Amino acid sequence: MNAQLTIRTPENVHIRYDLAGPGSRFFALVIDNLIQGLLLTAFLWPLAKGKNLDLNTLPEKMGLWDGLFLAVLIFFIMLIALGYFIIFECLWDGQTPGKKLLGLKVRRLGGQPVDFLASLLRNLFRIVDILPVFYVAGFLTMFFNSMGRRIGDIVAGTMVIRERRSKAPLPVGLAPEEHEEEIKAWLGGSLPELTEGELGPIREYLRRCDAFAPATRKRLVEGILRRVLVCFRPAGPMPVVDAEQVLRVIYRWYQTANFAREEAEHGREEKPAVSYENP
Amino acid sequence: MQTHLRPMGIGEIFDRCFYILRTNFGTLVKLHGIAFLPVYILLALALVGAVIFQKANPFFFQKIANPESLSPGLALLVIGLFLLFIFFALLVMAVIYVNIYGIYRIFDAGVRGEKITWRQALKGWPLGALFLFIAGIILAIAGGTVGFAAGIPIMALKMVNNVLGELVQFAFNMIISVFTVLAMPIVVLERKDPVTPVWRSICLTVKNFWRALGVILLSTLLYMCLYVLITVLFLLPFFWIMGMSGVTFDNPEALLNMLLTPGMLAFGLGLFVTILLLSFILFHFNLGIQVIMLYDFKIRSEGYDLLPPEEVGITVAG
Numbered sequence: 001m002n003a004q005l006t007i008r009t010p011e012n013v014h015i016r017y018d019l020a021g022p023g024s025r026f027f028a029l030v031i032d033n034l035i036q037g038l039l040l041t042a043f044l045w046p047l048a049k050g051k052n053l054d055l056n057t058l059p060e061k062m063g064l065w066d067g068l069f070l071a072v073l074i075f076f077i078m079l080i081a082l083g084y085f086i087i088f089e090c091l092w093d094g095q096t097p098g099k100k101l102l103g104l105k106v107r108r109l110g111g112q113p114v115d116f117l118a119s120l121l122r123n124l125f126r127i128v129d130i131l132p133v134f135y136v137a138g139f140l141t142m143f144f145n146s147m148g149r150r151i152g153d154i155v156a157g158t159m160v161i162r163e164r165r166s167k168a169p170l171p172v173g174l175a176p177e178e179h180e181e182e183i184k185a186w187l188g189g190s191l192p193e194l195t196e197g198e199l200g201p202i203r204e205y206l207r208r209c210d211a212f213a214p215a216t217r218k219r220l221v222e223g224i225l226r227r228v229l230v231c232f233r234p235a236g237p238m239p240v241v242d243a244e245q246v247l248r249v250i251y252r253w254y255q256t257a258n259f260a261r262e263e264a265e266h267g268r269e270e271k272p273a274v275s276y277e278n279p
Numbered sequence: 280m281q282t283h284l285r286p287m288g289i290g291e292i293f294d295r296c297f298y299i300l301r302t303n304f305g306t307l308v309k310l311h312g313i314a315f316l317p318v319y320i321l322l323a324l325a326l327v328g329a330v331i332f333q334k335a336n337p338f339f340f341q342k343i344a345n346p347e348s349l350s351p352g353l354a355l356l357v358i359g360l361f362l363l364f365i366f367f368a369l370l371v372m373a374v375i376y377v378n379i380y381g382i383y384r385i386f387d388a389g390v391r392g393e394k395i396t397w398r399q400a401l402k403g404w405p406l407g408a409l410f411l412f413i414a415g416i417i418l419a420i421a422g423g424t425v426g427f428a429a430g431i432p433i434m435a436l437k438m439v440n441n442v443l444g445e446l447v448q449f450a451f452n453m454i455i456s457v458f459t460v461l462a463m464p465i466v467v468l469e470r471k472d473p474v475t476p477v478w479r480s481i482c483l484t485v486k487n488f489w490r491a492l493g494v495i496l497l498s499t500l501l502y503m504c505l506y507v508l509i510t511v512l513f514l515l516p517f518f519w520i521m522g523m524s525g526v527t528f529d530n531p532e533a534l535l536n537m538l539l540t541p542g543m544l545a546f547g548l549g550l551f552v553t554i555l556l557l558s559f560i561l562f563h564f565n566l567g568i569q570v571i572m573l574y575d576f577k578i579r580s581e582g583y584d585l586l587p588p589e590e591v592g593i594t595v596a597g
Contacts, residue, residue: 132512136509136557162291
C-alpha cells in the first residue's frame with residue numbers, strides 16, 4: 001500500500017489519490033535535469049562560443065553589447081532552470097516530461113489542477129529544497145512528510161499524485177470458446193453473483209497469463225478454479241481437459257451478463273425522461 | 280487474491296520502499312538500538328578500559344612495537360586483547376546480521392500491508408541470522424570463485440584495451456549483483472536453507488533481468504547523490520577552511536581550537552546529523568528494496584498475488 005489521500009467533495013463524492021513518493025519523483029527529476037542539460041548545451045553553448053565571451057572580464061570593462069548578451073544569456077539559463085518546470089506544469093496539466101514518463105502529476109491540495117501562481121511558488125522554492133546539495137533538504141522533508149511533499153509543495157499548497165493508468169476491461173479477445181455451452185451446463189447453467197475477490201484473480205490471470213511458465217499457469221489455474229467453483233454447482237467431473245478454458249468461459253459469461261445488465265439499466269434511465277417531455 | 284499486491288513499476292517500487300520505511304521508522308530505530316545495544320555497551324567499556332589502561336601504562340604501545348622487550352605477562356595480555364578484538368568483531372558481525380534479519384521481516388510485513396513490532400521482527404532470529412551469515416559466506420565464496428575465474432580473461436582484455444576491460448569488468452560485476460540480489464531476503468522470508476537461495480534468486484531475476492538492473496542502477500544513483508556526494512561536498516569546505524586557517528593534522532591543538540569555534544561546531548553538528556540520518560535511511564532503503572523486488576518478481580513470475588499465500592506453495596515468514 002502506498003500513501004494515499006482521500007478528498008470529499010461538497011457532493012459527498014470521495015476521490016482517492018495515490019501520492020507519489022521520493023523515489024519516483026527523484027527519477028522524474030533526473031529525466032527533467034537531463035533534458036534541461038541538453039537544452040542548455042544545445043542552445044546556449046554555440047551562442048556563447050560564437051560570441052567568444054570571456055566571463056573573466058570585469059563588468060566595468062565589458063562593452064554594452066557584451067553586457068546585454070550576458071544578461072540575455074543569464075535570463076535564458078534561468079528560463080531553462082526554473083521556467084522549464086513552470087511552463088510545462090502550466091501547459092501540460094501539472095506534468096513535465098519526466099513526470100509524464102513516470103505517470104506523475106502536480107495537483108493543488110483540493111485536487112484541482114495546478115495554476116500559474118502555485119507552480120511559480122513551488123518551483124521558486126526549489127532553491128531551498130536543493131540545499132545544501134542535491135535536494136537533501138527536499139528529500140528529508142519529503143521522507144518525513146506524510147503526504148510526501150517537499151518544502152516548495154508545502155509553501156505552494158500542492159502535492160504530486162500518481163496518475164491512474166486505466167486497465168483494459170477486456171483483457172482477452174474473449175471469443176466464444178469451443179465447448180462454451182457444454183461448460184456452462186456443467187457449471188449449473190446459471191451465473192451466480194461473483195465478488196471482486198472471486199472475479200479479480202480470473203481477470204488478473206487472463207491479463208498476465210502469457211508471462212507465466214507452463215507449470216505456474218497450471219498451478220494458478222487450478223488454484224483460482226478451485227476457489228471460484230465454490231460459487232457454482234458443477235455437475236460431475238469437468239467436461240474438458242483444459243481448465244484455463246473454464247476460466248475464460250466464466251469470465252466471458254460474467255462480462256456478457258454484466259453488459260446486458262448495464263444495457264437494461266441504461267434503458268430504464270432513459271424511459272422516464274422521454275415520458276416527461278411527452279406526457 | 281491478495282488485493283494489496285500487484286505488479287509495480289520501478290518508481291512505485293522505490294515509493295513503496297520509502298513509504299514502508301517512513302511508516303516503520305520508529306520500529307526500525309528501536310530495532311537498531313536493541314540489536315546494537317550490546318555493541319555500544321562493550322564499545323563504551325572498551326573505551327573506558329583503554330583510557331584507564333593507557334594512563335596506568337603510558338609506554339605500553341611503544342613496548343608492543345618492540346616485541347623483544349615484552350615480558351611474558353605483557354605478551355599474554357597482548358594475546359588476550361587480540362582475542363577480545365576478534366570476539367568484538369564477531370559480535371559486531373552477528374549484530375549486523377540480526378539487524379538485517381529484523382529489517383527484512385519489517386519490510387516483509389510492510390509489503391503485505393501489516394505492521395509488526397521489533398519483538399515480532401526478531402522472532403526466530405538465532406536460526407535466521409545464522410542462516411543469513413552462512414548464506415553471506417557462501418555468496419562471498421561463490422562470487423569470489425566466479426570473479427577469480429572471470430578475472431583472468433578480463434585481466435588479459437585490460438592489457439589489450441584498458442577501457443574495454445574496465446567496461447567488461449563493470450558489466451560482469453553488475454550481472455553478478457543482479458543475479459544474487461534476492462538471495463539474502465529469500466533466506467529470511469522463505470525460510471530456505473542457506474545454500475539454495477542463490478539458485479532461486481537467479482531463477483527469479485533471470486526473467487526480470489532489466490527491471491532488477493534498473494532498480495540496482497537507480498538505487499546506486501540515489502545513494503551516490505544523497506550520501507556520497509554530500510559527504511564529499513561537505514568535507515571539501517572543511518579542508519578548505521583548514522587550509523585557510525593554516526591548520527594541519529600535525530598540530531592537534533590548533534586543529535582542536537579550530538573545531539571548537541561556534542561556526543565549526545555548528546557545521547560539524549549539521550554534517551554529523553545529516554550524514555547519520557541519510558546513512559540510516561539509505562542503509563534500510565537498500566535492504567527494503569530487495570524485499571519489495573522479491574515480492575514484485577514473485578508476482579510477475581509466479582502470480583503470487585493471485586492466490587492466498589498458503590496456496591502459492593511458498594512459505595512466508597511469520
